[in-house]
Amino acid sequence: MTYLCLMTLFTSLMICLISHPLALGLILLLQTIMIALLTGLMSLNFWSSYIIFLIMIGGMLILFTYMTSIASNEKFKFSLKMTMFIIPMIPLSILSAFNSDHFIGMHKLKTTNFMMTEKFLMNQMYLNKFLNYPHMMIYLAMIMYLLITLIAVVKITLKNKGTLRQKF
Numbered sequence: 001m002t003y004l005c006l007m008t009l010f011t012s013l014m015i016c017l018i019s020h021p022l023a024l025g026l027i028l029l030l031q032t033i034m035i036a037l038l039t040g041l042m043s044l045n046f047w048s049s050y051i052i053f054l055i056m057i058g059g060m061l062i063l064f065t066y067m068t069s070i071a072s073n074e075k076f077k078f079s080l081k082m083t084m085f086i087i088p089m090i091p092l093s094i095l096s097a098f099n100s101d102h103f104i105g106m107h108k109l110k111t112t113n114f115m116m117t118e119k120f121l122m123n124q125m126y127l128n129k130f131l132n133y134p135h136m137m138i139y140l141a142m143i144m145y146l147l148i149t150l151i152a153v154v155k156i157t158l159k160n161k162g163t164l165r166q167k168f
Contacts, residue, residue: 004038008034014082022064028060029057029060032057036050062153
């Protein structure tokens with residue numbers, strides 16, 4: 001789980017360095033997958049994270065359609081900043097994957113750890129309901145984000161009743 005948090009942080013930092021719209025869409029897709037995995041691992045219920053993933057993919061399809069109509073022939077260029085950021089992050093991510101407890105084989109729980117894990121799971125039962133207070137705000141923010149994105153794309157694409165490509 002630490003590895004997923006670290007990779008989510010790396011992709012969040014990469015968003016600032018990328019200027020191509022389709023590369024930003026790819027980074028957003030990776031970010032969505034990692035957040036869905038983290039949500040599933042934290043709540044011990046992957047069903048709701050799967051639904052969140054499908055909702056975000058639906059919103060990203062709208063964004064992808066909009067971006068391909070704007071920047072259909074734009075060339076993808078690697079920037080020096082991005083390569084200087086990615087090169088040190090690859091060894092760091094590999095080292096963090098090797099240092100995780102599950103990779104080394106230390107996943108056998110002692111009796112005290114087992115008792116603490118059982119107590120933690122019993123205390124976390126109320127967090128599995130995703131429409132309770134802490135998760136309700138995330139859902140409302142996601143619903144508002146997708147609604148505003150949908151309205152903005154519809155209003156922009158209805159201009160002159162056609163696509164956004166420039167006509168020469």
